[in-house]
Amino acid sequence: MNSAPALPAASRENPFPVRWTTRAVWIGLGLYVIYAAARLELTWERFVFGLGNGGRFLARMVPPDFTKMDLLWKGLSESLEIAVIATVFGVILSLPVGLAASRNLMPVWATWPARAFIALCRSFHPVIVAILFVKAVGFGAIAGILALIVASVGFIAKLFAEAIEEISLKQVEAVRATGASFMNVIFMAVVPQVLARFTGFATYQLDSNLRNSTMVGIVGGGGIGSTLFTAFQKFDYDFVLTILLAIIAIIFVGEILAGWIRRTFQ
Amino acid sequence: MTASGATNGAATNGSGQAGSAGTRSLSIRGLTKEYRRGTPVLKGITLDVAGQGITAIIGPSGTGKSTLIRCINRLVEPTEGEIWFQGIDLARLRGKALREARRRIGMVFQEYNLVERLSVMENLLCGRLGYVSPVRAWLRRFAQADIDRAFELLDIVGLKGFAGQRADALSGGQRQRVGIARAVMQRPDLLLADEPTSSLDPKTSVEIMELMADLTARNDIPVVLNIHNVELAKRFAVRIVGMAGGHVVFDGPPGDLRDEHLKQIYGGEGWLE
Amino acid sequence: MIADQRRWERFTPQERLLRFTFYLVAVAAFMVSVQTVDVIPEFLYDAPEQVVDLFARMWPMDWKYYPKSVHEALIETLHIASLGTILSLALALPVGILAARNVVPVAAINQLAKLILVSSRSVNSLVWALLFVAIFGPGALAGTLAIAFRSIGFVGKLFGEALEEAQRGPVEALTAAGAPWPSVFLKAYWPQVQPAFWSIALFRWDINIRESAVLGLVGAGGIGVALDTALTLLYWDQVAVVLLTIFAVVILAEIIVTTIRSRII
Numbered sequence: 094m095n096s097a098p099a100l101p102a103a104s105r106e107n108p109f110p111v112r113w114t115t116r117a118v119w120i121g122l123g124l125y126v127i128y129a130a131a132r133l134e135l136t137w138e139r140f141v142f143g144l145g146n147g148g149r150f151l152a153r154m155v156p157p158d159f160t161k162m163d164l165l166w167k168g169l170s171e172s173l174e175i176a177v178i179a180t181v182f183g184v185i186l187s188l189p190v191g192l193a194a195s196r197n198l199m200p201v202w203a204t205w206p207a208r209a210f211i212a213l214c215r216s217f218h219p220v221i222v223a224i225l226f227v228k229a230v231g232f233g234a235i236a237g238i239l240a241l242i243v244a245s246v247g248f249i250a251k252l253f254a255e256a257i258e259e260i261s262l263k264q265v266e267a268v269r270a271t272g273a274s275f276m277n278v279i280f281m282a283v284v285p286q287v288l289a290r291f292t293g294f295a296t297y298q299l300d301s302n303l304r305n306s307t308m309v310g311i312v313g314g315g316g317i318g319s320t321l322f323t324a325f326q327k328f329d330y331d332f333v334l335t336i337l338l339a340i341i342a343i344i345f346v347g348e349i350l351a352g353w354i355r356r357t358f359q
Numbered sequence: 360m361t362a363s364g365a366t367n368g369a370a371t372n373g374s375g376q377a378g379s380a381g382t383r384s385l386s387i388r389g390l391t392k393e394y395r396r397g398t399p400v401l402k403g404i405t406l407d408v409a410g411q412g413i414t415a416i417i418g419p420s421g422t423g424k425s426t427l428i429r430c431i432n433r434l435v436e437p438t439e440g441e442i443w444f445q446g447i448d449l450a451r452l453r454g455k456a457l458r459e460a461r462r463r464i465g466m467v468f469q470e471y472n473l474v475e476r477l478s479v480m481e482n483l484l485c486g487r488l489g490y491v492s493p494v495r496a497w498l499r500r501f502a503q504a505d506i507d508r509a510f511e512l513l514d515i516v517g518l519k520g521f522a523g524q525r526a527d528a529l530s531g532g533q534r535q536r537v538g539i540a541r542a543v544m545q546r547p548d549l550l551l552a553d554e555p556t557s558s559l560d561p562k563t564s565v566e567i568m569e570l571m572a573d574l575t576a577r578n579d580i581p582v583v584l585n586i587h588n589v590e591l592a593k594r595f596a597v598r599i600v601g602m603a604g605g606h607v608v609f610d611g612p613p614g615d616l617r618d619e620h621l622k623q624i625y626g627g628e629g630w631l632e
Numbered sequence: 633m634i635a636d637q638r639r640w641e642r643f644t645p646q647e648r649l650l651r652f653t654f655y656l657v658a659v660a661a662f663m664v665s666v667q668t669v670d671v672i673p674e675f676l677y678d679a680p681e682q683v684v685d686l687f688a689r690m691w692p693m694d695w696k697y698y699p700k701s702v703h704e705a706l707i708e709t710l711h712i713a714s715l716g717t718i719l720s721l722a723l724a725l726p727v728g729i730l731a732a733r734n735v736v737p738v739a740a741i742n743q744l745a746k747l748i749l750v751s752s753r754s755v756n757s758l759v760w761a762l763l764f765v766a767i768f769g770p771g772a773l774a775g776t777l778a779i780a781f782r783s784i785g786f787v788g789k790l791f792g793e794a795l796e797e798a799q800r801g802p803v804e805a806l807t808a809a810g811a812p813w814p815s816v817f818l819k820a821y822w823p824q825v826q827p828a829f830w831s832i833a834l835f836r837w838d839i840n841i842r843e844s845a846v847l848g849l850v851g852a853g854g855i856g857v858a859l860d861t862a863l864t865l866l867y868w869d870q871v872a873v874v875l876l877t878i879f880a881v882v883i884l885a886e887i888i889v890t891t892i893r894s895r896i897i
Contacts, residue, residue, distance in 0.1 A: 115826075126718055129711040133772040133853075143768035150767050174665035181662050216882045220758065220846040221875065224863065229682045231675035238669075267472035267538075270432055271545055272462030272489030277496045281485055285476040308756045312849065315670065325762050337755060344754040357650050480640050499642050506640050522640060 150330065157338060158331035165332075168310075168320035169339060175237045175309075175316050176302040182238075183245025183302070184295045190246060191253025197262060198283070211254070214247030223309040237314030241302050248301070252294045253287075260286040292358040296351035303347055307340055382445050383410030383548050383581050385431070390440035390450075392426050400426050402605035403440070408583055412597035413572060416585040419625050422602050424585035428553045431583070432464045433457060444549065462489035465542030465580070467571070469554035471534040473526040473541075480522040482537050483509040486544025505544070512540040516570060532563040539571055543578065550575055552584035556591065564588065568595050589621065689868035697870040701858045702877055709854035710881070712772055713844040716779025717837045721829075724784045728791035734803075735795050735821065745792070752785030757843045761852035775852035779840050787836055794828035795821060834889050841885040845878045 193199055194207035223240035230236050260283060268282035310318015317336060324332045385408040392401040400423040408414050416424045429435035431442055433449060442449040444460070452460055465486070473482045487505045488496060495501065513519060516536040526534065535555060542550055555571065556564035572595050575582050586592050592599055593613040601609030601616070601624040609620045643651065730736050731745035755763075760781050764774035802820040811819070848856020855874060862870035 122718060126715065129715045133708065133711050133715065133776065135715075135773050135776065139768065139773060143773070146769075147767040150763075170668070171670065174669040177661050177665040178669065181658075212883075216842075216879055217875070218842045218846045218878075220849065221859075221878070225686070228686050230679045231672065233672060233675070234669045235671045235676065261475070263468065263470060263472040264474045266434055267466070267468055267541075268474065268485050268488060270434060270461060270464075270466040271486050271541070272458045272460070272464075273485070273496075274458060274488075274493065276493035277488040277491065280493060280496045281477070281481070281488055282474050285474050288476075304754060304756055308758045311758055311762075321759065322762070325766065330766070337759070341751055341754040345750065348750075354654060357654055478642070481642070510640075 153328075153330040154334040156331065157335040158329065159335060161332055161335075164320060165317075165335060165339060168317035168336070169343065171234055172303065172306040172310070172316035172318070173343075175234050175241065175306045175314075176299060179238050179241035179245055179302050179306075180295065180299045183242045183298060184249065186242065186246050187250040187253055190250040192257065192279070194250065194254035195257035196254075197258050197260075198265075207250075207254075211247055211250045214243050215251065216247075217243075219244040219305050220308055220312055223312050223314040227313045232313040232315070234315035237306060237309040237316055237318075240309050240314055241305055244305060245298050245302060249294045249298050253291065256287045256290045256294075257283065289355070289358060293355055296354050300344065300347045300351055303343060304340075384408060384444075385410075385549060385581075385583065386441075386443040387427075387431075388441040388443070390427070390430060390442065391438050392423070392430060392435065393438045399438070400605055401430070401437075404605075404607060406600065406607060406610075408581065409598075410581045411579065413575070413582040413584065413595050414598045414600060415592035415596035416583070416600045416602055417587075417589055417592050417624065418585075418602035420587075423605050424602055425553050427602070428551050428583065428585055431549075431551055432461050432466060434466075458489060462545060463548045465545045465547035465550045467535070467538050467542050467550065467552040467555045467584075469557050471531070471538045471558075473529075473534055473537055475525070475527040477526060478522065479513070479518065479524050479526060479529070479537055480506075480509060482526050483512065483541050483544050486541040489545070509540070509544060512543060515574065516540045531559050532567065535559060535563075535567050536570065539567070539574065543574055543580070546578075547580055550580050550582045550584075552582060552586075554585060554587065557587055564591060571595075589616075686868065690872035692869065693872045693876070694867065694869040695873065697858075697862070697867075697873045698877065701861070702855065702874055705848070705855040705858040706877055706881065708772055709844045709848075709856075710841070712775040712779060712847065712852075712854050713837065713840040716776045716844065717783060717833065717840050719776065719780035720783035720787055720836070721833055723780060724787035724791060727784060728788040728795065729817070731788060731792035732795035734798070734800075735817070745788070749785045749788045749792075752781055752783075753789070754785075755782070757782035758846065758850060761847045761850045765851045770851035770853070772853035775844060775847040775854055778847060778852055779844055782843070783836050783840060786839075787832055790832045791825070791829060794825045794832070798824040831893060834893060838885050838889045842882055845881075 190207050190210060193203045194211060196204050199207075219240050222243045223236055226236040226239045230239065264286065265278060265282045268278050273281065306314075306316045307318045307321065310316040310320070311322045313319070317340065321333065321336050324330075324336060385406075387404055387406040387408075390401055390404040390406075391399050393399045404427060416427065418424050426435055430437045431444075431449065433452070437450050440450060445463070447456075447460060449457075449460055474485065477485075481499070484499075484501045484505060487501060491501060510522065513522060516539060518533060518536055518540075521529070521533070526537065529537065535558075538555075550571075552571065556567055559567060568591055571582065571584075574580075584596075593616060596613055599609065599611065599613050599616050600607055601620060603624050603626075608623050609616065727745050727748055730741050731749060733739075733742050736742065757778050761774055761778035764777045764781075768774045768777070798821050802824070803816060806816045806820045844854050844856075846856045846859075848854045848858065849860050851857070851860075855878060859871065859874045859878075862868075862874060
């Protein structure tokens, strides 16, 4: 019972402490599952009952209803618009915030507030942010856009900062030594090193905003989410399936597009 | 500017001050650097470097050679002391004044420190970044005179036709050629070199030193470099400064450097055989 | 010839065309979006007043709401998130294995597994919750399953990628020794990907704490139910209590994850 052929020395030195902790973790997880399931009253009967219910539910979903295409298209196009606008503003805002939060280029007085701001943007789920914006600016796309901008900043500003913190400072040092101004150092020594990763993050965020725009609609943030929620409330389950298929299709196309953008910018 | 390069025009070079070798001399007074409080790496270095030729600093690893070089253009902040160059104490500069001083001091690095994802041409033009506005840098709108000069330098360093190559596609020797060209692009009044040959094989090391000596002599740029290879130092430098334990222990022309000096600098003697 | 060489351009014409197309499409998409999106500007004018009003209504907070409804719901949320994560790990493990090309070298199976993973990720946890509420009725069961099904895609994708990065050496050694497939997996792959697996699990748990907090808005149990009640009744002082609670828990979860992670790695 040892994998000696491949890792001789390493596996002989520390097998015991590692195995004990892992075993304890597994047992702990098992006990927790039993306890939590009891606590949440997740019983087998409920599950089986639900499965029967699920059969009927699925039966009502197929065949998907393709008769309300105008409604579907209206919701989808609004979701796309929300996602595009939120991504553009989110990325533009994230650039300075992410830069300010990078500890290798910025002094503490800049990183600290920037990091606090990012943490604040991250800590609330987009749906909760959307609820607050619906109160502030009313129902509709604008609340969704603002909520997704906040979510975008929380997500990509953090990734931007991490990407900047991983760059090679030698290259930065060399450009700094030529007497370049701070912005020139950023443009010629920092940006070339992080541009590829930034486009990766930005395209990922477009993808993620598209998915999240289905969600903010549920609380009144506009887009396909509103359409979906209404369909649910009216028990139009065949239309629900159409919407879900359309969302999955769009995400697929989005991933292909994202790959193309990344290749363009290496 | 080609003309001034060809005619050794020290008088017209620089930034408008009365030009003579004197303005290019460097004067270090009582330079101390402590990375951690109480354990100085440089212990009150005092050194005058004349405004011509190559001054080579030799010494064992960890003795502060690199720190000394980096204090001059303030990539490392000196703890105490003065560094006088062209009538200015570099150790006290801040902000814009520091950047303007750095424009006149070129630097060549041990690991070349090229911006890997930029082309060779862009790396050369980095040498002009002290003179270019951020918008122009962003759009790569460099002056045609700078681009012409960059092509010329590429020919000189033997990289004709490499302008569009990305820096990460080059070999070590080619990278260091780009590194030297980038420093010369600055039209510096002083060139610093931090172990420029330590990452290269022996043959390439000699070629790089020859190139650096030739280019700087042509443009009348004084060089301060630190180097591990004593033979290379003796061959190319007009003056050798030996450092040990954060102090200068030898200072003189290569011809005066004897084995006992080397013993004093590096310690022991078994390695000399 | 020489004059031609002296001209320097950053990109080849082809690269420039590609980039130009991208910028054009991006700007056009943005312009079209801005122009067609349904925004009622009048709503924006009184936004500052609305925000001030919002905070005025939130303060002072109704602390009595916490012991009354929030605490129980919070505990339920934590259980939904944890149980959902554990369930998703169990479900994602086989799918992730099937998606890894080096472990299961059958292209058709890999593609099928990837389809499952993408579908899981494309549908939001809130939408999953809607589906499961329709099937199982309102409550924590729907929430737990929603969390689990949304997480399969995330965990399965990252786990599959970790498997694909595993080194061949140990695998070949055990296969050569004639070990049956389960032993090869347990003794050659698992030790290599185990740290990644736990790190992914922790990362997802952290995300799931946030996600499970809103599931109650569609009736899938947890603290979201308390939030929903307060919102429908427009008791903003109670909403504030719930939001503050969520904020505290999210921060706490992040601290826990960072500590455990730094301990493991």
